[in-house]
Amino acid sequence: MNKLFIDNVLDLENVVITEDTILIEKLNDVSKDVHIYIDKNVCLYEIAIIKNSKNKIIYHLSQGSNVIINKIAIDNSDTVYIYLDGENASVKINNGLINYYNNTYTLKIYHNEEKTTSNIVNHTINVKDNDFTFDIDVIIPKDKENINSNQDNRIINMGSGKNIIKPNLIVDNHNITANHSAYIGQFDKNSVFYLMTRGLSYETIKDMLAVAFLLNDMDLQNLKDEVTAFVKNNI
Amino acid sequence: MLSIKNLSVATKEKEILKNFSIDINDGEIHAVMGPNGTGKSTLSKVILGSNDYIVTSGDITFNNERLNDLTTDERAKRGIFLSFQEPISIEGVTNSEFLRTAINERRDTPIGLYEFIKELDSATSELEMPDGLLHRAINKGASGGERKKNEILQMKLLKPKFIILDELDSGLDIDSLKIVCENINKYLQENPKTSVLIITHYPRILEYIKPKYVHILLNGQIVKTGGYELATEIEKNGYSKINTMDGKLENE
Numbered sequence: 001m002n003k004l005f006i007d008n009v010l011d012l013e014n015v016v017i018t019e020d021t022i023l024i025e026k027l028n029d030v031s032k033d034v035h036i037y038i039d040k041n042v043c044l045y046e047i048a049i050i051k052n053s054k055n056k057i058i059y060h061l062s063q064g065s066n067v068i069i070n071k072i073a074i075d076n077s078d079t080v081y082i083y084l085d086g087e088n089a090s091v092k093i094n095n096g097l098i099n100y101y102n103n104t105y106t107l108k109i110y111h112n113e114e115k116t117t118s119n120i121v122n123h124t125i126n127v128k129d130n131d132f133t134f135d136i137d138v139i140i141p142k143d144k145e146n147i148n149s150n151q152d153n154r155i156i157n158m159g160s161g162k163n164i165i166k167p168n169l170i171v172d173n174h175n176i177t178a179n180h181s182a183y184i185g186q187f188d189k190n191s192v193f194y195l196m197t198r199g200l201s202y203e204t205i206k207d208m209l210a211v212a213f214l215l216n217d218m219d220l221q222n223l224k225d226e227v228t229a230f231v232k233n234n235i
Numbered sequence: 236m237l238s239i240k241n242l243s244v245a246t247k248e249k250e251i252l253k254n255f256s257i258d259i260n261d262g263e264i265h266a267v268m269g270p271n272g273t274g275k276s277t278l279s280k281v282i283l284g285s286n287d288y289i290v291t292s293g294d295i296t297f298n299n300e301r302l303n304d305l306t307t308d309e310r311a312k313r314g315i316f317l318s319f320q321e322p323i324s325i326e327g328v329t330n331s332e333f334l335r336t337a338i339n340e341r342r343d344t345p346i347g348l349y350e351f352i353k354e355l356d357s358a359t360s361e362l363e364m365p366d367g368l369l370h371r372a373i374n375k376g377a378s379g380g381e382r383k384k385n386e387i388l389q390m391k392l393l394k395p396k397f398i399i400l401d402e403l404d405s406g407l408d409i410d411s412l413k414i415v416c417e418n419i420n421k422y423l424q425e426n427p428k429t430s431v432l433i434i435t436h437y438p439r440i441l442e443y444i445k446p447k448y449v450h451i452l453l454n455g456q457i458v459k460t461g462g463y464e465l466a467t468e469i470e471k472n473g474y475s476k477i478n479t480m481d482g483k484l485e486n487e
Contacts, residue, residue, distance in 0.1 A: 189286075209325075211327070212325070212327025
């Protein structure tokens with residue numbers, strides 16, 4: 001499998017993925033427009049560890065291609081477009097975001113072909129008193145059938161900031177499966193009490209539950225320890 | 236060991252425990268029995284400092300230290316353990332991570348990985364629990380019985396001085412109940428100063444873990460205290476005939 005590593009903003013360019021690829025990004029303070037084209041039947045596996053970004057990223061998926069995005073980010077205001085342009089194309093997005101300032105993460109998924117799939121997990125911990133918004137649109141046109149789309153959006157609010165989730169399903173066809181959910185709240189108080197009865201301090205529990213909440217659905221391969229430390233150091 | 240004096244506890248809506256008192260000495264096993272909604276589980280959570288309840292009066296002391304102002308984790312670190320009636324599952328937090336952290340929070344030096352795995356393997360084997368538990372999230376996909384066994388697994392590893400068993404037998408089949416109780420009794424033999432508070436509707440569990448005292452809790456108050464035989468009378472006659480049973484009425 002091809003492996004790409006980007007730790008310099010200047011290296012973040014338009015790219016065509018022609019073979020199965022692992023893309024690892026470690027970037028700070030980035031604001032760019034990037035197109036990523038994925039060829040037929042090719043898989044892109046992305047792990048992004050990012051601070052302060054306001055990118056516009058457009059993924060173009062061809063027939064049978066598969067994109068898995070694991071993003072762990074602090075203060076993210078990206079706008080991400082996913083164009084599922086070929087039959088059987090699929091995307092899985094796991095976002096684990098930590099928010100300190102005012103940010104809006106925008107995701108627009110266009111199921112432009114039949115038998116396409118999108119599975120989205122958007123989790124954010126809003127640490128201080130600023131605002132965070134998830135603006136998520138899934139668009140399924142009238143003439144496209146056998147589409148599967150799922151989105152799970154959750155924000156844990158640790159301060160007094162305003163949080164908004166817009167989990168939009170814009171669906172014009174009946175022969176599809178689509179789910180969306182949204183939750184804004186705090187760490188589950190029963191979980192906190194249970195762990196405290198075992199002698200864990202609230203600070204330890206907060207770290208533990210934050211890692212679980214942000215990274216649970218991610219396969220981070222050999223970056224797991226690094227990413228876990230990244231989360232704990234930034235909560 | 237544990238002393239509760241004149242404890243009254245309420246939620247925003249109603250008073251639950253009223254002037255409740257109990258003394259449990261080192262090595263003693265006490266049972267608190269009562270029908271649904273009488274305040275038994277509230278008692279267990281209040282001892283651990285749950286924020287769901289307001290202590291309006293009274294003191295809880297443990298080994299002569301007042302617990303009222305301590306946080307839940309501080310109380311647990313003093314050696315109090317609650318086996319929950321309905322243990323929850325926690326997604327994304329593995330048994331291994333949580334238990335090792337909990338053990339280390341009680342020690343001056345962290346437990347070595349080998350020692351931890353050895354202790355965990357031994358405890359899971361004694362409880363006849365499946366392999367692979369280490370890397371599973373807490374109680375994820377576990378049955379009621381597996382969750383109860385996991386509670387006792389945690390008890391064995393955390394080595395408490397005072398154990399609260401809240402409706403231990405609910406969700407356990409008879410074979411699992413025997414295994415769990417054998418493990419608790421073995422722990423008590425190895426740690427004879429450990430005290431136990433059993434909270435239960437039914438006397439069945441008391442056949443396996445024999446209490447020295449049985450207290451009947453009705454409407455937030457202990458109305459009668461007796462020996463094990465009081466539990467057998469409850470099984471025979473129910474709670475409605477409590478005044479005709481053997482034992483000491485609290486207002487006597």
